[in-house]
Amino acid sequence: MSHICVGIQVDEMSDFPSGSQLQISPKIQQSLQIPLRSPISLQVGQKTVSCQVQTFTSNGSLIRIRKDVAEQLHVPDGIQLNIRYDNKTRKIYLGPVFGVLISKLYRSPEGMFGSTSSFCKEVVQGAKSKGILAFIFTLNDLDRENQTVKGWRWVDGKWVQRVLPFPDTIYNRLGSRKDENRFGAQDWIKNLKKNGVSFFNEHFLNKWQVHEALSSIREASPYLPYTQMHKGFNSIKDALERFPQVYLKPANGSLGIGIYRITRNGNRYSSHYSTMSGSVKKEFSTLSGLYKYLSPKISRISYLVQQGLNLVKVGGNPLDFRSLAQKDSSGKWAVTSIVGRIGQNRSIVSNLARGGTIVPVTKALRSASPWHGERPTKSQLEKVSILLANSMEASMQGHFAELGIDLAVDTQGRIWLLEINAKPSKNDKQILTEQKKTRPSVKKLLEYAIYLFEEPGKSSGYIPVSLRKTQKKRKR
The missing domain is CATH 3.30.470.20 (ATP-grasp fold, B domain)
Known part of the structure; x- marks a missing residue:
């Protein structure tokens, strides 16, 4: 399915011929075989309006949108977007509209998006030259009733929040499992997907x-080491009978937090774990003694027992x-x-x-x-x-x-x-x-x-x- 990157120009109603809401250059019309002077649909993100198309004198890749239509679609003036036409549905698509979903805004020296501020700016800026309308948003910024979102864009050297159309595609950067698993979040995500939004990296991995x-x-x-769920003392005992060293890892862990290395050396056992200041080692004369020490730390959440590798x-x-x-x-x-x-x-x-x-x-x-x-x-x-x-x-x-x-x-x-x-x-x-x-x-x-x-x-x-x-x- 072919597409063209075009410039978007929003003009007053008085600048358009009667009955026309969208004007495109002959080059675009011929390339995409868009019908003229007959009702078709125009979609941006998840917003759709009905319009009629005419050509206007232009040698470039430019489309003109009547102001009232642009306002219904929440299309900013002066941006570039890709355009494609689907003959089966008689619909023109402008986009993509790409949203990066984050948990919340921050007040930090790194910026309003916290430690991902540099990344967010780079996404929004890089999208402009590729004909993508990109923005940053939180779940609280979505307006399901009006199919809009208050998204953050980088405009004239600063972050500006604007009302924009629901995105075609969302990149999930919710920062924690807690944020993802909130009832409200899951409800929103299900509805977004149900409405045809491509929602990727939709959840953390276990x-x-x-x-x-x-x-x-x-x-x-x-490529997979021997791995079992921790189900008590025998889980570790069985693994240590097979391997001289095993690792205990939180099933939902990240950043190396909560990992223990257990080593069998003859009749003695040792436990290592890492802190920001280095590795902490504990020695035990029996495996039951080691497990008594570890059990309060690994029994409250799901842990894996994994083969230690040389x-x-x-x-x-x-x-x-x-x-x-x-x-x-x-x-x-x-x-x-x-x-x-x-x-x-x-x-x-x-x-x-x-x-x-x-x-x-x-x-x-x-x-x-x-x-x-x-x-x-x-x-x-x-x-x-x-x-x-x-x-x-x-x-x-x-x-x-x-x-x-x-x-x-x-x-x-x-x-x-x-x-x-x-x-x-x-x-x-x-x-x-x-x-x-x-x-x-x-x-x-x-x-x-x-x-x-x-x-x-x-x-x-x-x-x-x-x-x-x-x-x-x-x-x-």
Whole structure:
């Protein structure tokens, strides 16, 4: 379905011929085969009006909208938008209208959108040159009755809130599970999707649900460590009988918070956990003694018991790799970036929030040790990332277009999945430095919004035939 990026000009009613509400250049009319002087629909976001189209003398890609129609659609004057025409529905679409949904506004030195302020500005600014009407909003800014939203746009060097049409596409950046799980939030999200809004990265991921989903995909399962739900003392006992080291991870955790490393050394056991100032170690002569210490900390929420891996390290510190996988302009998964992350102070995690640092992939692999097998390449890490993104999409419900995929490598050179994150950080200072050009990850988000505008109804994404054919039958 073809589309053209056009300039939008809003003019007074007196400037239009009688009965005409929309004027387009002959170039646009011929390219999209838009009928003239007959009723058609004009849609922007989720707002639609009826109008008649005429051509006007212009050699450029410009459309003129009568002021009263523009006001009904809440289309700002002087912007650029993409235009496409659907002959079956006799409807002209202008857009896409792209909203970034956040939890709330902040009063902070970083800006009104908190630590994501730089990212939000970059999305809204980068959208302009691609013919996208982008804005930032909260659920409280939605007006369901009038199909509008009070969105924040960057205008003349400052954030300005304007009444805008409901978006075609929403990128969910709600900052916590609590915000997502509020009754009001879920009600809004269901209604948005019901009304045809493409709502992607619609929820946080649960580690156990991701593990179960990927376990059903034959190609993905070799990258998964042994993982079980914590169901009491025997869960840890059984795991330690199989492996000398296991990790306890919150099923809904993030930023490395609440992770414990349990090590069996002969008849003694130790527990490690990380704080901002370093690693804390506790020694126990019996496993029951260790469990008595841990039980109050891990029994109140869902925990996983996971196989400890003999991973390569850098200077004795943990190393993993954060791959950012995103849907591209054709709706397929691609790796936008991949970096190595090195923990500090012999921490058990490498998260940047815990003092970790970012290094290029090739440098990280070159600096890591010990190696008893062949080192993987950056290309291999990227291929595994795409496979895992496709596998998750094939086996889990939900629309996702951006995933943070954490990988690690053991001393034999084998690649393992540590975690998949549906809300990759947008505030890592090592990555999100001020820059004049739009960063690649933002470009990918905007290109995917255009893809959804061009190909409505394809928001469920791409699932390779090979993955659909090789899914294991789940036990009933």
